[in-house]
Amino acid sequence: MHRTARTASAAVALAAMFGISACGGSGGADVAADEKQTLTVWAMGTEGEKLGDVAADYQKKNPHVTVKVTPVGWDVAHQKLVSAAAAGGLPDVMQMGSTFMGEFAELGVLEPVDTKRFEKADFFPAAWEGNVVDGTVYGVPWYVDTRVLFYRTDLAEQAGFDKAPATWAEMAELATAYQKKAGTEWGISLQPYNLDAWQNWLPFFYSSGGELIKDGKPALDGEAAVNSLAEYASYFEKGLAKKSVQPGYDVIKDFGDGSVPMFLSGPWQTTNIAENQPQLKGKWAAAPIPAGDSSTSFAGGSSLVVSKDSEHKAAASEFIAYLTDPGVQADWYERTTDLPAVAAAWNEGKLASDPDLKTFRTQMESAKAIPALAKWAEIGSKIDTAIESVTQGKADPEEAAKKMQSETVGLVE
Known part of the structure; x- marks a missing residue:
């Protein structure tokens, strides 16, 4: 996409x-x-x-x-x-x-x-x-x-993990262990703001049972939205993810040097890692999105x-x-x-x-x-703003979800 x-x-x-x-x-x-x-x-x-x-x-x-x-x-x-x-x-x-x-x-x-x-x-x-x-x-x-989880298996072993995290709780536990036991600077990379931050958050939302559109209207202020925003924001609150990144930030260099041992991304990264970080051969793996209510990506x-x-x-x-x-x-x-x-x-x-x-x-x-909506670009921008508000501590998840809903309802016909 x-x-x-x-x-x-x-x-x-x-x-x-x-x-x-x-x-x-x-x-x-x-x-x-x-x-x-x-x-x-x-x-x-x-x-x-x-x-x-x-x-x-x-x-x-x-x-x-x-x-x-x-x-x-x-x-x-x-x-x-x-x-x-x-x-x-x-x-x-x-x-x-x-x-x-x-x-x-x-x-x-x-x-x-x-x-x-x-x-x-x-x-x-x-x-x-x-x-x-x-x-x-x-x-x-x-x-x-689609988006999956990329993680450093060698550093996971140092942190005491011999398999991929399968749930939200296990992913948070691994992110913490990467820092405390494997000595990484960060536990995971998640996009805190900027264009298309929704692509990192949407797997959390869908894995919470969320639906972007329900009965012809946005459904962005329900339990799934609040829970997924809270889970997403927790990585920034705990210092496990960077709260500030430059536009166009490429995580692969940091993945290669071990400062960022885990991130969500798409299939092109398999080639990117092989070509630009060849020293990682056998030291990383891709795994399904850790589950909230389910393991569901977009x-x-x-x-x-x-x-x-x-x-x-x-x-x-x-x-x-x-x-x-x-x-x-x-x-x-x-x-x-x-x-x-x-x-x-x-x-x-x-x-x-x-x-x-x-x-x-x-x-x-x-x-x-992703529903085929005529004004998706505007909807995505409103979601990006909501994500930024929680990752930067400007709003709590419930407030962000309510605003996300109110600002998108007029964009769906």
Whole structure:
């Protein structure tokens, strides 16, 4: 999952300026899938850099289709998509970050998914649900990520632990033991504030039984919110986590030198650790999120969507079907380390045998989706503010939860 700082309301205003209606564009006559044609595709970040090679393989098998891939940086992706939507210039196929989905579905520029061709049962449930808006599916999951616990096993042994913490109580106990018995500066790294702090807190909230949206409204002031904010804040109150970090702080260096022996993050960190902290080989592991009421993380990643105005919807569907074939998904992991959204792709090779990757699969099977909301960026910002208020001692968890609820209720339609 990726997100740039922006607001959904700004996107809607820009769309209105250019005349995009809530029901979307008119579309056009669709070119048959087997006719000669050019398919335009936008992909972001590393995916944009790597997809061209996969597209070339596809073209060898389908010479009547030219696939033109345009790489787009994540830092400009949102604005580029909004501007193209407003101008009627979206490509046939787009990579859609999970926190973008609700916004662009509301703009009416996405073609609904053919759920007879692409079936929910083939994908991780949370990855699929993140593409559903008002009962309609707008995206096909491409790759997934989720948050798990990374911890230094060698330092845990020094602290008297021979296995990963399985509960909140055990995680707090290990964080304390890291400092007192293994001599680490901190017990854990959790984000105290700044953009997307909600990504560290949400596993606590979901593991408390929380639901972001209930009966069409935010549910951020209940027992789950208060308990999870209190648990999260306790690490800062006890001096187990830094109360101040710089924007863009990369925990991996501190993980490598042992000053921070534990943190929550996503699958890209496995490669990051291997490449940038090779001395840690055999000295760390990934484990499921320690449980409150349950061990529940959230599902992120990206999906593939088709423009409502595309005249190549049939070919677009064929290309998306190719990219979500289990074999191609497994190959895509080898190229990018993106975790497959298709469950069957996990049954062979490293995806099936690597213990840390198995942890991500286990976590994804119980993960919850982030609801596809048009104003998610604004909602996330309000949650970030609530997190900061408790980690910095400006509000107690109950006060923060009430404010979080009152400030988000008007952002959910």
